[in-house]
Amino acid sequence: MISQLIFILLLAAAIYLFVKNAGKIRRNILLGKAVDRSDRRAERWAIMAKVALGQTKMTKRPLAAVMHFFIYVGFIIINLEVLEIMIDGIFGSHRIFSKPLGSLYGLLIGGFEILAILVLLACVTFLARRNIARLKRFSGTEMTAWPKSDANYILLIEICLMAAFLTMNAADYKLQALHFDHYIKAGSFPVSSLIASILSNNPITLAITERACWWFHIVGILAFLNYLPYSKHFHILLAFPNVWYSNLEPKGEFTNMTSVTTEVKAMLDPSFVPETSDVPARFGAKDVTDLTWKNLMEAYTCTECGRCTSVCPANITGKLLSPRKIMMDTRDRITEVGNNIDQHGKDYNDGKALLDNYITREELWACTSCNACVEACPVNINPLEIITEMRRYVVMEESQAPSSLNNMFGNVENNGAPWKYSNADRFNWADKE
C-alpha cells in the first residue's frame, strides 16, 4: 500500500515536472516569428511517415542506421512494458497483462527481452564509436564538454535501464521456477534466463533483486523523461512534428521577403499603395526571436549527430562554419532568452544576440548555400535558412557585407551583371567564334 502511494506520488511529480519543462520549450519555440506550415497536409503526413517513422534518411550510413533502428524500435515497443509497470505500480498488481493476454504475453515479454539486449549492444557500440574509435563526426569546436557528456549520459542511462529490465526478468524467472509467493508463471525469458545463473538461489534475495530492479527501472525512466528537456535527446519527441512541418518546396528556393516586395513595388511604381504596412522590426535575423518558430523548433530537435557538418564543404576544408554549431547556438540562445523571461520578465534585454555573441560573421560568410547539410539531416533540419536570415540582417540592416560582395551588388545594380562589364556588351558572345 505504501509502495503504491510512493509510486503514484513519484509518477505525478515526474509528469508534472516534465509537462512544465516541455511547456517552457514550447513557449520558447513560439517566441519565433509566424510562418505557415499547415498546408498540404496529406504530403506532410506522408513525409512524416517516411522520414521520421520510417527513418529513411538514416540509411545513408548503414551501420549507424541499423544500430539506431534497434534503439528506436526498442524504445517504442518496450514502452508497452512500461505501461504494464505503471499499472502494476498504481494498483500493486504483478504482471497484470499476463492473464488477459495469455500465450501472447510470453511472446511479448520474449520480444522485449530480445529488443532490450539489442538496445544494450547498440548503446555499447555507440559509446565505443564516440569514446574509443573517436569518430570525427562527434568532435568539432561546438562539441564541448557538455554535448559530449550529454551523449554519453544518454547511452549510459539506456544501458542501465536495459540491464535493470533484464535482471528484473531474470530474478522473476527464477522466482517463478521456485513457485515463490505471488510470482506466477508468466512470460518467456529467452535472454534473462541466460543470466539467471549468476543470481542467488535464495528466494528472499531474488525477490529483493526483482523489486530493486523494478523500482530502478521505472524511477530511471521517469528521471530520464525529465532529463529530456535539458538534453539533445529531446529529438525523440520533436523529430515527428519537426518532419511534419518540413519545408516542402525545392531546396534551392529561398523565401521571397514580402516586406521587401512592398518596398520594391513602391520604389518601382510611385503610384503603388501597399495593402498593409506590416514593415517588420528588422530585415533578417540578428537574434533568435527574428527567426521563425520552425527554425527554433529545429534547434530543439537537433540531436547533434553531425551529419550536416561532416558533409559541409566549408567545414571539410577547414573553415569555421559548422551547420551543427548553427543549430546548437540557436538552441542555446533561445533557451537563454527564455530563461531571461522567466527571471526578469518579458521586456528584459541582456544586451546579447545570436549574431556575434554566438555565431560569428566569418561562419556566415563561409556558407556556399549548397544544401548538403539540409539534405544530410535525418529529421529535415535546415541550418541554411538561419544562415540566410542572418546574412539578410548583416547586409540590409547593417550594410556590413564583405567589400567584394558590395562590389558585386554595385555591379548588379549599375550594369545588370555581377561583374564590371557594360550591359551594351552583353550580346557580344554571338559574334565570336
Add this chain to the structure above:
Amino acid sequence: MSLAVPTMAQMLAEGKEPEILFWVGCAGSFDERAQKITRDICKILQHVGISYAVLGTEESCTGDPAKRAGNEFLFQMQAMTNIEVLNAYNVKKIVTGCPHCFNTIKNEYPGLGGDYEVIHHSQLIQQLIDEGKLKAEGGESFNGKRITYHDPCYLGRGNGIYEAPRRALEILDTELVEMKRCKSNGLCCGAGGAQMFKEPEKGNKDINMERIDEVISINAQIVAAACPFCMTMLSDGVKNHDKEQEIKVLDIAEITVRANGL
C-alpha cells in the same frame, strides 16, 4: 562565322513569337569560357530546329547572387525588372544555361508575378535525346575516355535534377564513372551562395581543390559540368593541380556538340 542568334526584339518586329526563350545568364554572356558553352547551346537549338530567341542586351542578372548573399532588395529589384521584360514579350517557356538562373526564375519568380515553364539546358538535351532528335554520332568519339559528372548544387540537391545531365553522357560510347560524392551527396564546387564573387574564408584548403582531388582519385579524364560557376571552379582546380593535360572540364552542351559534330 557568326551564329545569327535571333533576339526577342527582332522576333517581335517580324511579328513572330519563338517557342522558347534562351536565358543566357551573366556568366554565359561575359565569361569567355562560358560564352563558348552559350554558343554550343545555340548550335544544339539550331540543329534540331527549335524556334528560339534570346533577350540580348535586354537581359539582366536574375538577382541570384544578391539573394544568396542576403541582399533581398537588390534581388527583388532585378526580379521585378526582368519579369516586366519577360511578360512584355509574352514569354511562356525558358531554357537557361545556368542552374542558378534556372532555380531563381523557376522557383522564386512566380511569387513576384513571373510564371514560366523553366528548364535547364541539360533537361532540354535529355528531352531531345529521348525524342530521338539528338544522338551521339557524326562527331568526336569518346571511346575509352573515363568521364565523370559533377552535380551542380542548384540543379541536383536544389531541384532534384540528377538524371537529365547524365543522360547526355550515357549515350556516349564510353562509361560514366561516378565520384563517391555524387547526386544528392555531391560536393559543392565552392562557388555557390555568392562565394563566386569573394575570397573564401580562412581554412586549410580550397573547396574546388578538394573536389579535383576526388576527380583525380577516380582517374577521370573528363569532368562533365552543367553550370558556368562550377566550370570556373573546376577548371581553376585542374589548373592549380597542374593537370590541364590529363583532365578536361567540359559542359554537357559542349560534349553533346562535339559528339554530334555540330
